Amino acid sequence: MAENDLKNIKEIFEKAKRGDREAFSEIYEAYFKPLYRYVYLRIGNKAESDDLAQDIFINALNSIDSASYDSSPVINFYNVARKSVFDWKRKRRRVMPSDENMGDYFNLGPGGANENLKGEEFDNLRETIKELSDDEQDAVIFKFVGNLSSEDTGSLLGISAHSARRLEAQGLISIRDILKKQYE
Template identity: 20%
Template sequence: MDLFPPDKILVDRVKNGDREAFTTLMERYQQKVFQTSMGFLHNQADAEDLTQEVFIKSYKSMKSFRGESSFGTWIYRITVNKAINQLRRNKLRAFAGLDAMKGEDSAADTNADAPLLRKEQKEQIKDALTKLNNAQKKVFVLFYYQELNLKEVAEVLELSPKATESLLFRARKNLQKELD
């Protein structure tokens, strides 16, 4: 038996009801999905919840995965879409005042002993990243958090490499303006 079967084989096995194959896929991608989620949400607990949602969704939708792209591309696409939906929900919750306490917690959870300036700096960066439009945010997160190259980012987002490059440039430029 192959110890490191390729994704395609594992996907076929999952489609035939092999849960072990899905566990192997999860082990392969959970850290990457989590990192991407962190890039959007900047909160460990929320990112883990999102990672969980992504894998449940991918398992349930596996039958509809036709294999035109790689499993990795497909799961990153699900992650990005779910993350954007989560951000919309968070915005609504913030608008309704439900996240007032949560915001405090998320700032404290990563590094409770961090000096005030560092904490403020982090908040400023989070704000700047939040202000990017969705297209720029998606490209930026996949490029920097997922470390995909421009061609791979373009494939996940179904964009041309040129458009992806332009979005990345604008994202960096906007962040520069916001942080200055």
């Protein structure tokens, strides 16, 4: 990210901290869709993804006063998102879905994560990503859906940028191998 872009983003967040509604609107426009895509790719249910992404956005905005933005402010949003998805998955494991909501639980409908992938292609990619380790999933989604740098991904995962690049590469290799097996 260019230094001027980062400076502009920080200025918008400073305005939002002071209660500027227009700044909040700009932040929403810039960050809600990537947050939703991240959540949807991690949990796979449209309705729950929308609800969780809204909660994440609200929580991230509520913490805007205490957040320090030494690097890109998007780190705060993805940090809240990652923790929220982890909590959602932890809670979800404890509850077996009933027969009535089994279809929603395994909802494989197309999402908006990548406008170039439609229907079955998107479902196949999402299912393939789910076969990766949690860290590989995060690294691949942060890099290729969230457009985060390896440095930002590393910061979110608590690892070095080099380790983040290795996770991204390993995730892509795993995806390639899984897809190869599917098409053999």
